[in-house]
Amino acid sequence: MNGVYGLIQQWQLPSSKFLLRNSKRLHGKYLLHRSCVYPIVCFCRSMQTNTYEVAKGSYLPTTQTAQNTKSKDKVSLKNENVGAFQKLPMVMPSVDILYSALRKAKRTSPTKGIANIAKRERNKGAKQLDALMKELAAPLRDYVDNFPRKKYLHPYERSLIELTLGDGNYEEVLMKVDTLRKKVVSVGKEHASLCAKSLSKREAEERLSGGMGKLEEIFHHEGKAIDELLDIAKTLRAMPVVDLETPTLCLVGAPNVGKSSLVRILSTGKPEVCNYPFTTRGILMGHIALNYQHFQVTDTPGLLRRHDEDRNNLEKLTLAVLSQLPTAILYVHDLSGECGMSPSDQYLIYKEIKERFNDHLWLDVISKSDLLQESPVVFVSEDTTADDDEMVQYRKKGPDGAIHVSVKGEQGLNELKQSVHKLLIAQMDRIRNQTSDTSPESLTERFSQVHTIVNQSK
Ligand SMILES: Nc1nc2c(ncn2[C@@H]2O[C@H](COP(=O)(O)OP(=O)(O)OP(=O)(O)O)[C@@H](O)[C@H]2O)c(=O)[nH]1
Ligand SMILES: [Mg+2]
Numbered sequence: 001m002n003g004v005y006g007l008i009q010q011w012q013l014p015s016s017k018f019l020l021r022n023s024k025r026l027h028g029k030y031l032l033h034r035s036c037v038y039p040i041v042c043f044c045r046s047m048q049t050n051t052y053e054v055a056k057g058s059y060l061p062t063t064q065t066a067q068n069t070k071s072k073d074k075v076s077l078k079n080e081n082v083g084a085f086q087k088l089p090m091v092m093p094s095v096d097i098l099y100s101a102l103r104k105a106k107r108t109s110p111t112k113g114i115a116n117i118a119k120r121e122r123n124k125g126a127k128q129l130d131a132l133m134k135e136l137a138a139p140l141r142d143y144v145d146n147f148p149r150k151k152y153l154h155p156y157e158r159s160l161i162e163l164t165l166g167d168g169n170y171e172e173v174l175m176k177v178d179t180l181r182k183k184v185v186s187v188g189k190e191h192a193s194l195c196a197k198s199l200s201k202r203e204a205e206e207r208l209s210g211g212m213g214k215l216e217e218i219f220h221h222e223g224k225a226i227d228e229l230l231d232i233a234k235t236l237r238a239m240p241v242v243d244l245e246t247p248t249l250c251l252v253g254a255p256n257v258g259k260s261s262l263v264r265i266l267s268t269g270k271p272e273v274c275n276y277p278f279t280t281r282g283i284l285m286g287h288i289a290l291n292y293q294h295f296q297v298t299d300t301p302g303l304l305r306r307h308d309e310d311r312n313n314l315e316k317l318t319l320a321v322l323s324q325l326p327t328a329i330l331y332v333h334d335l336s337g338e339c340g341m342s343p344s345d346q347y348l349i350y351k352e353i354k355e356r357f358n359d360h361l362w363l364d365v366i367s368k369s370d371l372l373q374e375s376p377v378v379f380v381s382e383d384t385t386a387d388d389d390e391m392v393q394y395r396k397k398g399p400d401g402a403i404h405v406s407v408k409g410e411q412g413l414n415e416l417k418q419s420v421h422k423l424l425i426a427q428m429d430r431i432r433n434q435t436s437d438t439s440p441e442s443l444t445e446r447f448s449q450v451h452t453i454v455n456q457s458k
Pocket of ligand 2: 300
């Protein structure tokens with residue numbers, strides 16, 4: 001098998017969307033039998049490394065992509081699927097909405113055939129104010145209607161919203177946009193009706209300009225909610241695209257143990273690698289194509305040894321991926337201690353995560369094995385006298401069956417790639433079996449999920 005890696009072909013796929021489209025086409029056609037799968041591997045070069053601000057942790061989106069603006073079928077998004085962020089409406093900056101609305105309103109002419117000057121002027125004023133109100137309110141209504149309610153989202157996307165935007169921020173901004181819309185409607189109507197009651201041409205002109213000024217002032221003052229929504233949409237669209245039906249490998253471990261370095265080896269994506277904890281500050285997706293089948297790889301922020309309530313949002317993102325996405329896990333251990341965390345602490349985190357996610361397909365890897373041959377970092381603070389047998393064993397060799405690799409020394413990498421491929425094919429079988437499960441239990445469960453969703457939406 002090793003020699004076959006010499007055949008590794010790489011090509012640049014334009015985007016993860018392309019991959020997902022293709023992967024959907026392949027869905028249900030995983031025809032290759034395991035025995036005839038050769039590791040002719042094409043790792044997607046364009047790993048999605050868009051970054052985004054993690055609330056209180058934090059950073060801002062760096063890219064924006066044009067997206068489909070129509071998203072009416074909210075029901076189909078509920079709970080079952082991911083991908084809602086790619087269907088968000090395009091939000092216009094508040095000044096653009098205002099100036100476009102003003103331009104259109106000022107072009108509104110009075111009703112034809114009104115001979116009386118005062119009557120004509122008040123008709124024109126009322127119509128222009130009404131037009132301005134409608135032009136301002138229409139896009140806001142579109143945003144409020146088409147940004148999905150959080151409760152209809154897949155739990156993974158819900159977590160992304162909470163952890164990257166801050167708890168409650170998404171709903172608050174949407175509420176501010178809706179409040180602005182209501183205010184524009186009520187003030188617009190009030191001034192249009194006032195203008196319609198003007199007794200003279202001059203009065204109608206004054207009321208028209210007063211009403212327009214008032215609407216402009218409100219929009220200038222409260223329009224920043226729209227700009228906040230625009231930033232939210234950009235941030236959410238920059239989130240990694242995940243396909244639940246494509247087998248996914250998730251790299252997990254303590255900070256600085258070498259997860260991203262391995263992602264760079266396993267895919268042609270280029271996540272940042274640095275010698276400090278929490279270099280990876282978000283969920284990054286990479287792609288692997290193996291014998292024309294596509295797999296996903298996610299790089300995650302490192303986990304520290306602490307209780308869940310003390311975890312930062314970066315760690316919570318990692319846990320959200322593990323608990324809400326059907327991933328296989330590649331757990332990375334650094335027994336050299338060069339990462340800054342003692343093997344004992346890594347063992348304790350590992351044990352906890354392994355127990356918690358024991359239903360996931362799993363592979364252990366010991367990184368930086370070049371350093372183990374030299375001089376592992378000694379943690380003087382470590383009390384090894386109290387170690388149980390399992391801990392002693394872990395400190396020496398890591399978990400049973402772990403693959404020893406070194407990115408620097410290029411050791412064990414072929415073995416790792418082969419094991420990863422086997423793992424992903426096993427994951428693919430799992431997904432296939434789950435989707436084709438039509439047992440009465442499975443159908444009842446699915447029916448009850450739909451029932452809950454329908455009830456929630458009432
Ligand atoms: N000596 C040696 N150093 C390595 C090896 N693999 C990674 N490193 C170094 O370990 C440091 C951390 O690597 P990363 O890949 O950024 O680790 P990470 O787990 O993604 O870190 P976070 O994103 O901060 O959690 C970097 O300085 C790497 O160069 C290896 O095989 N040998
Ligand atoms: Mg990293």
